[in-house]
Amino acid sequence: MAGSTGGDGQAAPTIYDVARAAGVAASTVSRAFARPARVNAETAGRIRRIAEEMGYRTNPLARALLNERSSMIALAISDITNPYCFEIIRGAQAAAMEVGYTMLLADGQESDRLERETLDRAARTVEGIVLASTRMSDTSIRMMAKLRPLIVLNRAVAGVPSVVTDYRHGMREAVEHLHGLGHSHITYLAGPEAAWSDGIRWQALREAGVEWGLRLHRLGPYPPTMLGGVAAADDFWRRSTSAVIAYNDLVALGLLRGLSAAGVRVPQDVSVVGCDNIFGTDLVTPGLTTLAAPLRFLGRTAVQSLLALISGAQPPVDKPVSIPTRLVVRASTDERRPARLAPPAIPVRPPISTPAGTPAT
Amino acid sequence: MAGSTGGDGQAAPTIYDVARAAGVAASTVSRAFARPARVNAETAGRIRRIAEEMGYRTNPLARALLNERSSMIALAISDITNPYCFEIIRGAQAAAMEVGYTMLLADGQESDRLERETLDRAARTVEGIVLASTRMSDTSIRMMAKLRPLIVLNRAVAGVPSVVTDYRHGMREAVEHLHGLGHSHITYLAGPEAAWSDGIRWQALREAGVEWGLRLHRLGPYPPTMLGGVAAADDFWRRSTSAVIAYNDLVALGLLRGLSAAGVRVPQDVSVVGCDNIFGTDLVTPGLTTLAAPLRFLGRTAVQSLLALISGAQPPVDKPVSIPTRLVVRASTDERRPARLAPPAIPVRPPISTPAGTPAT
DNA sequence: CTGAAAGCGCTAACAA
DNA sequence: TTGTTAGCGCTTTCAG
Numbered sequence: 001m002a003g004s005t006g007g008d009g010q011a012a013p014t015i016y017d018v019a020r021a022a023g024v025a026a027s028t029v030s031r032a033f034a035r036p037a038r039v040n041a042e043t044a045g046r047i048r049r050i051a052e053e054m055g056y057r058t059n060p061l062a063r064a065l066l067n068e069r070s071s072m073i074a075l076a077i078s079d080i081t082n083p084y085c086f087e088i089i090r091g092a093q094a095a096a097m098e099v100g101y102t103m104l105l106a107d108g109q110e111s112d113r114l115e116r117e118t119l120d121r122a123a124r125t126v127e128g129i130v131l132a133s134t135r136m137s138d139t140s141i142r143m144m145a146k147l148r149p150l151i152v153l154n155r156a157v158a159g160v161p162s163v164v165t166d167y168r169h170g171m172r173e174a175v176e177h178l179h180g181l182g183h184s185h186i187t188y189l190a191g192p193e194a195a196w197s198d199g200i201r202w203q204a205l206r207e208a209g210v211e212w213g214l215r216l217h218r219l220g221p222y223p224p225t226m227l228g229g230v231a232a233a234d235d236f237w238r239r240s241t242s243a244v245i246a247y248n249d250l251v252a253l254g255l256l257r258g259l260s261a262a263g264v265r266v267p268q269d270v271s272v273v274g275c276d277n278i279f280g281t282d283l284v285t286p287g288l289t290t291l292a293a294p295l296r297f298l299g300r301t302a303v304q305s306l307l308a309l310i311s312g313a314q315p316p317v318d319k320p321v322s323i324p325t326r327l328v329v330r331a332s333t334d335e336r337r338p339a340r341l342a343p344p345a346i347p348v349r350p351p352i353s354t355p356a357g358t359p360a361t
Numbered sequence: 362m363a364g365s366t367g368g369d370g371q372a373a374p375t376i377y378d379v380a381r382a383a384g385v386a387a388s389t390v391s392r393a394f395a396r397p398a399r400v401n402a403e404t405a406g407r408i409r410r411i412a413e414e415m416g417y418r419t420n421p422l423a424r425a426l427l428n429e430r431s432s433m434i435a436l437a438i439s440d441i442t443n444p445y446c447f448e449i450i451r452g453a454q455a456a457a458m459e460v461g462y463t464m465l466l467a468d469g470q471e472s473d474r475l476e477r478e479t480l481d482r483a484a485r486t487v488e489g490i491v492l493a494s495t496r497m498s499d500t501s502i503r504m505m506a507k508l509r510p511l512i513v514l515n516r517a518v519a520g521v522p523s524v525v526t527d528y529r530h531g532m533r534e535a536v537e538h539l540h541g542l543g544h545s546h547i548t549y550l551a552g553p554e555a556a557w558s559d560g561i562r563w564q565a566l567r568e569a570g571v572e573w574g575l576r577l578h579r580l581g582p583y584p585p586t587m588l589g590g591v592a593a594a595d596d597f598w599r600r601s602t603s604a605v606i607a608y609n610d611l612v613a614l615g616l617l618r619g620l621s622a623a624g625v626r627v628p629q630d631v632s633v634v635g636c637d638n639i640f641g642t643d644l645v646t647p648g649l650t651t652l653a654a655p656l657r658f659l660g661r662t663a664v665q666s667l668l669a670l671i672s673g674a675q676p677p678v679d680k681p682v683s684i685p686t687r688l689v690v691r692a693s694t695d696e697r698r699p700a701r702l703a704p705p706a707i708p709v710r711p712p713i714s715t716p717a718g719t720p721a722t
Numbered sequence: 723c724t725g726a727a728a729g730c731g732c733t734a735a736c737a738a
Numbered sequence: 739t740t741g742t743t744a745g746c747g748c749t750t751t752c753a754g
Binding site for chain 2: 012057059060061062064065070071072075080081083086087089090093094097100102103104105106107109114118120121122123124125147253279280283284285
């Protein structure tokens with residue numbers, strides 16, 4: 001048998017088919033689904049039964065054409081493979097599904113152009129957009145926001161409602177933690193300059209530094225990847241402080257690898273702190289102390305805000321919804337050892353390998 | 362100003378607006394975009410320019426209503442937070458984007474019912490479906506496949522075209538590797554019984570065992586998560602062999618953790634092999650030896666097959682497209698040490714802690 | 723090469 | 739409570 005490969009069985013029944021079978025008008029069928037209260041209970045029941053039998057499903061496209069209610073939202077992500085996104089996607093998806101919405105995924109593949117193109121195509125189809133991580137400029141975002149209800153995640157754009165992580169408070173906690181361990185100098189490994197979250201983290205860090213009387217250094221920017229972290233290890237080598245806070249966990253993970261390859265021990269020689277608490281941070285040895293962003297909750301909150309926006313709410317466009325962080329302390333941070341000021345005796349600095357093999361403990 | 366929060370600026374221009382502005386009929390505008398060859402070159406140019414100026418974008422919904430060509434495909438995933446999925450999603454998304462398709466993400470959250478519901482809703486909207494990891498039964502899948510062009514990933518369903526990983530060959534390689542290290546007994550930690558990939562891996566493993574003269578044991582099934590792996594460590598304790606192959610990397614990772622907590626050394630006491638090569642396998646210490654599935658390529662291939670199917674190709678429904686694996690050897694496998702037969706002297710087995718801050722994937 | 727008209731499946735008005 | 743009608747924005751005939 002030729003295999004019923006294609007998906008084209010008999011045409012799907014339309015609302016008219018159901019109406020005919022039930023001996024009512026199409027609008028009645030429509031009502032039976034949308035506003036059962038406005039239909040004779042018995043009739044409604046019969047219609048629903050017949051529809052069920054015929055395997056009728058309302059065509060969302062047709063509905064949307066009329067209504068602008070496609071029951072779809074778009075989630076824009078600049079790089080799907082970043083573990084940072086996974087939990088956000090999950091949270092967003094769950095929140096959307098709960099209210100019968102479908103999620104359309106727009107991965108910009110780290111390209112501003114691709115991202116806008118995708119979003120442009122999707123914009124007409126969806127009822128709203130969540131920008132979860134984006135390469136787009138504030139201006140582009142504002143234009144997008146004019147087109148469709150839109151929520152930005154972890155970024156503040158004037159005039160556009162957003163949901164952000166409370167890094168200010170979180171960074172203070174992280175610095176307090178390091179201060180408590182006896183560190184007096186902290187190096188910050190910066191992320192992409194264009195990233196709003198890099199700016200806010202650095203700023204929060206500096207404020208916290210003042211508050212706790214610590215000296216801050218800044219290195220970078222580095223790509224927000226493990227490779228970026230490995231490169232950072234290379235630079236950090238020169239002017240190392242006893243504690244580092246990395247732009248995000250990937251960088252911190254790469255840093256751990258780079259330091260380990262260079263024979264620097266964590267936490268004995270250096271304490272390392274990451275950001276986000278992504279998958280993998282407690283897999284590595286030592287486990288990474290990190291400022292945990294409630295990623296799933298962020299995704300969920302963003303979608304819920306978006307849905308509110310869609311149904312006409314007027315969220316504050318200049319006071320982002322702020323979600324608290326939690327400092328997850330693992331083994332990568334420890335008391336400052338006075339001994340460390342003399343760097344480990346390594347005659348020739350070994351080449352720092354790209355993340356191929358394993359970190360040699 | 363009250364903040365232009367909602368996304369409702371002036372209504373988007375329709376094809377009629379453009380037609381009027383250009384002084385032609387709507388059908389001409391339509392043609393100017395779809396079949397420029399059939400329009401006077403100059404007119405076509407003018408129309409396109411005007412359309413551009415007005416910011417006209419064709420409404421995909423309206424087009425789809427008429428055509429059934431929504432330029433959307435659905436990717437169904439049973440659990441988005443499983444790192445196994447990330448690269449698949451990425452590959453699929455890239456392939457879709459390349460040809461101007463948008464991807465709709467259907468996360469079933471590990472529930473058969475949710476998955477079908479979501480898919481059911483999406484089915485009408487999309488041109489085709491990729492089932493990347495699914496809790497659905499063969500029967501449900503076949504029904505789905507009747508409704509829409511559909512490709513299954515890493516699963517063989519009679520009558521439905523699929524793209525699978527070549528575990529048969531891969532497992533042979535893994536066993537050969539362990540055999541080469543001097544292991545003579547291998548324990549397989551089974552995944553969910555319903556999972557096609559569990560069946561195929563076990564079967565491939567047994568065949569390879571026969572071929573290389575190794576004895577196989579089977580433990581489980583375990584949930585395909587880190588927690589499952591931790592639990593497996595608990596059982597494995599009893600009848601440990603010198604080598605283990607886990608259903609997937611998450612289980613292997615959990616196993617590493619459980620063994621480490623119990624004082625069993627890897628690879629000195631036990632060699633561990635995982636499956637898939639997900640993110641994190643080279644983060645852990647020791648690095649996990651794993652049978653790498655080309656996840657991104659799988660996603661890409663599945664989408665490409667789907668697109669072919671949509672355009673009327675008749676792929677073989679009973680011979681899945683098979684993608685080769687690659688054995689990634691890291692530190693978790695090593696020569697069998699004769700000494701290990703005497704288990705490490707641990708008076709009281711320490712409690713095996715659950716992974717603390719891990720996303721319970 | 724271009725225009726007019728019909729209609730995809732649905733729902734919101736309005737009428738009965 | 740139910741039916742009738744019109745039309746969402748687009749494309750595809752079919753005439754011109």
